[in-house]
Amino acid sequence: MTIRKKILVYFTTAVIPLLGLSLFLIYTLFYQYREEEFQQSQKEKITVTLQYLAEVQKVDNEILLSYDRKTIDSMYDEKLLIYNNYKQRIYTSLDDTPVPYAEEILNELSPNTRWIETKDGDYDVVGIYFESGMKSYYGISKAYDAVGYSKLRFLRNTLILIFVLISLVLVLLSYYLSGRISRPITEITGKITRYDPEEEGSPITVSGNEQEIVLLTRHFNQLIRRIQEAFAFQKNAIHHISHELKTPIAVLVSNFEKLEKETDPEAIRMLIERQKEDTRSLGEIINVLLEIAKTESGDRISRSDIRIDELIFDLADELKALYPLHKFSIAYTGIPEDESRITVSANEKLLRSAFANLMLNSIHYSSDNRTDIGIAAYARELKVEIVNKGETITEEEQQYLFQPFFRGDNSRGKPGFGLGLVFIYKIMILHKGTITYTSGNGDTNIFTATFPLA
Structure with missing residues (x-):
């Protein structure tokens, strides 16, 4: 079922029964009001008749007949019975309407039970106990409320007509509103169905300013942008990696x-x-690619506690053997008493590859064969700065520094594939750390790796 039909069905099935129930309650209340009002009229009729009889000291037939003729049209199809304190009938109206429960009602009336009401089909039957002066009387009235039932029928027909008309209006209004509400959803669904993420195009837009639809559109556009970036990265990666792998192998051959x-x-x-160095670099890149691919496919990377200073000292010794003319200077900014302040939980292979790339870059881009490494432990983070003097990266190029295959002007004539910093960035993200670059005074390259500490 479509959203439009759901809105139409849910709204009408919720509102129309409520409307019917409300109108039924109105009819029920009026029905009860009619009954109570008519029974009150019967009571008043009995009371007035009893008062009249009580004032007549000598009751004769002519007086009673005259009173009966005068009041016979006050109620339709009425039978009125009046009894004295001995429950002897002293008055009967001219109507011939029978009162089948007169004896039972009369027996139930007493000073303790002064009012009885019941129904005989559509007729209302009431009985009352009445005192006037030193005497007591009993009255029973049975009558048909022709005017009340006529009004009740008119009200019933009116309410039915109102129910039908309002239900029809509600259905039409629900159909119109459901179309208005679902139009942006239908529009965005159609655009999403026809959208090709591999094609370059502008973000999708929808009419209307509904917050949910705007939010859905914005998130979809963000998702499409990420998918396009992933496709672009995949295409570029396949093209460039195949090219970069093919070229050194061809050179090697x-x-x-x-x-x-x-x-x-x-x-x-x-x-x-030269070939050993290029082959080693390719091997490192392939290893890092495999490890990162494992994590991105959902596998958790293996971790262990690693002292950053020991890792850097080991890498410095290894690189010193390969580049004997280069000098590494490692210094602490305050030596922590607790070695946990310079220990991080990390994947040793990935972390070693990241720092090896940073230190190799400092060798290749150094103008004085020197790299200064600073290790600083703070309360909540550990910072490692790798500094070398040499040609720096311009501010315009820094925004592309951690993008795949980017190489700045200062890298011309130097070995590399433009992937090292990308892998370093991803490795730091996997360890919830950060990597940043600054150019110092304009002649210094400074890479800062920051790790959070528990």
């Missing part, structure tokens, strides 16, 4: 061919060293 013909030992050594 070419260098091997050169090695077959090369006779100079120094040239052979240089070719081998």
Whole structure:
């Protein structure tokens, strides 16, 4: 069932029964009011008749007949019976309407039971006990409320007509409003159905200013934008990674061919060293890609407690063996007494790869063969700064620094694939940390890695 039909069905099935119940209650209340009002009229008729009889000291037939003729038209189809204190009938109206329960009502009336009301079909029957002076009387009245029932029928027909007309208006109004309410949903559903996320296009828009629809549209556009970014990343990744993997392998094959013909030992050594470095970089990138792919597919990364300073010292020793002319200077900003302040829960392979890339960048982009590393432990976070002097990244380029395959002007002529900083950024995100870059005084590259501490 569509939303429009649901709105139509739910609204009409909720409101129309309530309308019918309200009109039925009105009819019921009027019905009870008619009965009470007519019975009160009967009581007044009995009381007036008893008062009249009580004032007549000598009752003769002519007086009673005259009174009966005078009051016979006050109620339609009425029978009035009046009894003295001995329950002997002293007055009977001219109507021939029978009162089948007269004896039972008369027997129930007493000083303790002064009022009895009952029904005989559509007739209202009342009995009262009345005292006048030193005497007591009993009266029984049976009458048909022709005027009241006529009004009741008119009210019933009027309420039925009102119910039908209002129900029809409610159905039409519900149909119109459900169309107005569901129109933006139908519109956005149609646009979503026809939308191709692989095609470049403007975000979808819908008419109306309903907050829920606007929010749904905004989130859908955000989702589409992320999907498009993922598609773009996938396409670029396949293109660039295949290109970057193919190129060094082709160079490696070419260098091997050169090695077959090369006779100079120094040239052979240089070719081998270069290929070893490129092959090692490719291996690291492939390993990091595999680990990140595992986490993005839903697998939890394995973690262990790692002392950041020990990891950095180990990497510095390894890189020192490869780059003996480069110097690493590692300093603490306050040595914490508690070693947990410089310990983080992390995946050692990923974290080692991240810091290895940062330290390798400091080697490749250093102008004085020196890298300064600062380790600072605070109450809630641990910061590691990797600083080297050299050509910096411009402010315009910094916004693209952590995007795939971006390489700044300062990287011309230097080895690399433009993926290292992207992987570092993702690794820090996986560990709920951050990585930032600043250019110092304009001649210094500063990368700051920050880890939250428990």
